[in-house]
Amino acid sequence: MTQVHPVRHLLRAKDLVDARYREPLDVPTLARAAYLSPAHFSREFRRAFGEAPHQYLLTRRLERAAALLRNTDRTVADICLMVGLRSVGSFTTSFRRTFGSSPTAYRAAHTPAVARARVPTCVLQAYARPQSSTFGEDGAARRG
Amino acid sequence: MLKQLTHTQIWVHDQDEALAFYTEKLGMELREDVTVPELGNFRWLSVGVPGQPDVAITLMAVPGPPVFDEDTRKQIQTLLAKGAAGGLFFSTDDIQASYEELKGRGVEFSQEPTEQPYGVDAGFRDSSGNQFRLAQRR
Numbered sequence: 001m002t003q004v005h006p007v008r009h010l011l012r013a014k015d016l017v018d019a020r021y022r023e024p025l026d027v028p029t030l031a032r033a034a035y036l037s038p039a040h041f042s043r044e045f046r047r048a049f050g051e052a053p054h055q056y057l058l059t060r061r062l063e064r065a066a067a068l069l070r071n072t073d074r075t076v077a078d079i080c081l082m083v084g085l086r087s088v089g090s091f092t093t094s095f096r097r098t099f100g101s102s103p104t105a106y107r108a109a110h111t112p113a114v115a116r117a118r119v120p121t122c123v124l125q126a127y128a129r130p131q132s133s134t135f136g137e138d139g140a141a142r143r144g
Numbered sequence: 145m146l147k148q149l150t151h152t153q154i155w156v157h158d159q160d161e162a163l164a165f166y167t168e169k170l171g172m173e174l175r176e177d178v179t180v181p182e183l184g185n186f187r188w189l190s191v192g193v194p195g196q197p198d199v200a201i202t203l204m205a206v207p208g209p210p211v212f213d214e215d216t217r218k219q220i221q222t223l224l225a226k227g228a229a230g231g232l233f234f235s236t237d238d239i240q241a242s243y244e245e246l247k248g249r250g251v252e253f254s255q256e257p258t259e260q261p262y263g264v265d266a267g268f269r270d271s272s273g274n275q276f277r278l279a280q281r282r
Contacts, residue, residue, distance in 0.1 A: 002158040002161070005224070008225040010226075011269075012252065014227070015227075015269065018254040018267075019253060120262075120277065121258065121260050121277070
């Protein structure tokens with residue numbers, strides 16, 4: 001049997017983010033899924049996927065939050081908790097920085113995508129995920 | 145003109161591992177398993193969904209020279225392990241039952257069954273990293 005490709009373990013950690021974003025996931029938990037130490041894991045994850053694991057986790061949560069804003073009438077505070085974030089204040093800040101408007105304004109501006117096209121979920125999730133390069137704090141990491 | 149799609153091909157990390165995954169975990173049937181000595185032991189390996197005999201999935205090992213140079217082979221293997229080498233879309237009549245059954249057999253899901261405008265669908269991967277969707281359409 002061929003040995004498992006090392007990146008396959010990183011992909012398992014990435015999938016864990018997609019599957020369990022509602023939970024209070026942290027980098028050590030993700031690192032364990034990839035059989036690596038947290039520091040080594042973060043470095044290898046960024047090398048493989050182009051962004052740090054905590055950034056990937058945040059973009060997953062924001063993508064889900066944006067979908068819930070578009071497709072449900074849950075309150076912003078509810079949605080914040082539903083996607084695994086605990087502070088509504090920092091959720092609103094991250095959301096505004098990523099999507100360019102507050103969660104409430106975003107909701108008002110977007111009719112549900114489903115009204116326009118029958119796009120498969122995987123496509124919606126992949127294309128709706130905000131890019132972490134739009135985060136201000138990402139600059140240093142990318143240069144490093 | 146084109147008549148029919150007969151095979152779709154996906155790269156796999158290891159053909160034995162993939163065959164076990166597709167037949168034992170996903171419940172597919174073996175369609176073809178032929179090794180050709182005069183082609184450097186090239187192995188044509190395909191599986192299919194029971195009840196859908198006209199479409200097979202070829203589980204293709206990533207070849208080295210003379211097909212691909214070592215660099216290319218490694219690049220494909222890395223893309224595969226990153227989950228960036230494509231995927232397949234399946235349907236089921238009962239997404240919740242299928243999800244429980246596959247999960248019970250150790251299939252790794254990246255998304256549990258989720259309501260969508262077109263039905264309910266879930267996401268999982270094969271042993272190599274290929275991304276699959278399973279949908280129960282309305």
